[in-house]
Amino acid sequence: MESGHYVNYMHADPIATVLLGILIILVATRIFGSLAERIGQPAVFGELFVGIVLGNLHLFGIYQLEFLKVDYPGTGVINFADPEHCAGIVIDIMSRIGLILLLFTVGLNTSLSQMKRTGWTALSVAVLGVLMPLTLGWTVGAILLPERHWVVHLFIGAALSATSIGITARVLEDLGRSKSSESQIILGAAILDDVFGLLILAIVQGIILSSGSGPTIHLGQIGIIILKATSFLLGAMLFGQLASRWILRFSEFLHGQRLLLVSGLTFCFMLAWIANLTGLDMIVGAFAAGLILDKCAYARYAEAHDEPRLKELVQPIRDLFAPIFFVMMGLRVDLESMANPSVLMMAGVFLVIAVLGKQACSLGVFSRDTNRWAVGVGMIPRGEVGLIFAAIGRQMEIAGQPVLSSSTFVALVLAILATTMITPPMLKWSFK
């Protein structure tokens, strides 16, 4: 019997199933990511599309890929003799590591000096551009889902608040305006957006976790959570740059080869783990790690040792893992729920909020020479951070129910996709 078990394992090796899953995801996301870019959309659009298709193959009687749809945690006990179930969980966990690496590279690509250059205008644009969608989302959430906890309404607002810069940057480049003041302001504000978004996420998660003890949440608890989140971020800001330099110096002392990648990932995983210890989401730590890592010291090291830079070393790992995350997200978009008119209506309302909320940004522009209308439109597209909010909201629970129900989740994803579709024509029009 034991030997029979082994034979079974050999012919349905879970690693083979994991590889097959990754292979399908890699090839499909490459194809549809490229196609999305050809029609002027971000690659993540194509990656989500792949997930949606793979997740709804059962509508066409194809069940072979259902194993990818694990919902972990959720099932307490798993039959590990089932290699497909096992492979699904491994791919799911890889997708979450992809998410951590994604946030790390977002942080790495964020230049704090860029933010300083646009200064106060970017800050005021960012603050208005976060507060308005947050308030509008909260209000609409309370109207549409009156039976849910107020944290759910806050969560919807938060998910709609973070701008994704990619598509705007490309359109501005096409229009020859990538060096314009509008472009600089949007870029700076979008970066601050991410920081605010992750701070809000930290706070909302803290509130949800502490609400485990009862339906009411005390103001004191919220204070503690905000204190925790800000002290983590401040502590990371204060000691992080030094720590990242120490890690690099210690690595240098070891004299080995290929130290940059290990030093960088060590720093990223360490902050992610500390964030998790303090009750924050690991992605907050990963983003902070990318943001505050002493880029100058790492760049000098790369140059001195004639090695590729850290960004270039992390990129291939990110490219391998991150698309898995967006596919796993797409898998959760249930096409059948779209047949429900209330879901489409909700998506429409979210889209309106997402568009209107960012128009407040134009009020934050002080200079008269800047096209305010273009700044407001340029801030419309939501992207990775919004999708990550949706994914996290679908997994967290409050009062025994998921924070985002399946239909709210689908409506949010649809609204986020729609924002990236309407931006290019609107932005071109705004410059006329």
Add this chain to the structure above:
Amino acid sequence: MESGHYVNYMHADPIATVLLGILIILVATRIFGSLAERIGQPAVFGELFVGIVLGNLHLFGIYQLEFLKVDYPGTGVINFADPEHCAGIVIDIMSRIGLILLLFTVGLNTSLSQMKRTGWTALSVAVLGVLMPLTLGWTVGAILLPERHWVVHLFIGAALSATSIGITARVLEDLGRSKSSESQIILGAAILDDVFGLLILAIVQGIILSSGSGPTIHLGQIGIIILKATSFLLGAMLFGQLASRWILRFSEFLHGQRLLLVSGLTFCFMLAWIANLTGLDMIVGAFAAGLILDKCAYARYAEAHDEPRLKELVQPIRDLFAPIFFVMMGLRVDLESMANPSVLMMAGVFLVIAVLGKQACSLGVFSRDTNRWAVGVGMIPRGEVGLIFAAIGRQMEIAGQPVLSSSTFVALVLAILATTMITPPMLKWSFK
């Protein structure tokens, strides 16, 4: 209760445990890998050492890292609510993906033209250097473990047959002999060694699998297995280069960015998966993929698009995963079993065979100007491929027992480590 389950998950997030495990492995292997290199040993030595230390912490009353020691498959049902067990399995599967990437890069770094240059001498050296340890290992296995199946004896011989070039190359460089004829022959023969080794592995695995039906193995079955393995390799050789080029061309047609990595990994995972389908080990497919991928076409693409080359893109991913494999191997080395004198004796016998077996290589050198003794000594070090054999042998089962028992496994690992330690002084001496 459901909410309580979630709270539990948040504070003991399996991804946090996975990250912590990877973090410990990354940092420790970097430190001990560098230290090993400083004392003139390959980095893999330090990685194994880390694994052995982590795996034997329980001797000092430290049990926090025991979760890394999962033995999968083996347990049928797993409590997935236990995030540590789950993390252990994920890290184990990541280590196996690391192994696949390791073999892919070994293949990528193998230049077929290099092999052609040294030609017949390298071939005869390689053949003798594989046949002798195989025969000696088989014989000694039959003497030491008479109660086991003959396939076990064959497996021990096979594990002792593949040379690892790294350490010899470094010593020859230190001696200023890296361009010498000895060096060229050793390099060419070591590459052929790997090919033969993987072919033998394929055959032995096939025999073990087919023996599931009964204790006796028919010659006909063995014939089928050899046919399968050689036809896979031949098929890969014939169509692989073309296929790798088609994949690249199709990717180019998509116009996206960063196509090289996805094309390369697609080809690697595809061949690994096909190998698994035909009953071979996936690493055979991964190695074949690296070996036959049309390196010229891929290099031209990288140059034309001013992108890093495929090797440089795979390297960071390999660097992240491969050390995990060697640490997981080291974890299985039970220090207590070393207290058993019979294990140390067995290791000593294996070491003698490993050294003597490769001295046959000197008979394969035709030219009188070449230092034959140096060729024989230079072929002594065993490394990655030998260790991989040991790891696979520990997991496969024949007649309800693991092919390599825990003590045989430890003896093999010790003998392999010892070969790399004795080579540098012997090689220096051989040139006097």
